[in-house]
Amino acid sequence: QVQLVESGGGLVQPGGSLRLSCAFSGFKFTSHAIGWFRRAPGKEREAVSCIGSSDGAFIYDDSVKGRFAVSRDGDRNMIYLQMNNLKPEDTAIYYCARRAGYVCFDSPVWYDHWGQGTQVTVSS
Helix, strand or coil: CCEEEEECCEEECCCCCEEEEEEEECCCCCCCCEEEEEECCCCCCEEEEEEECCCEEEECCHHHCCCEEEEECCCCCEEEEEECCCCHHHCEEEEEEEECCCCCCCCHHHEEEECCCEEEEECC
């Protein structure tokens, strides 16, 4: 069965860093791109990034460009979201999700399986 599990969230001070992990199983990364999304309090879910085995890696949110990076462990079914210089506005629940295909998109409608999310809180 398809499964995605996020981890690595927590409380961090502004300017700090966190690395989120997405452990996945039940499918091959070569056939499915994986995206990172976040939902801040009182806001709708938005795309943060996406990575595909042949499509590449993308950052969709302009506010995190230069601070966030998405990558994959080459030997394990694990996707990472490295978050540096965190700001209070980055506070949100972060989700990883599987696309039905191998091409990245920024719309959540194209993702067919989701993890439960991990909370990131940036505060002094």
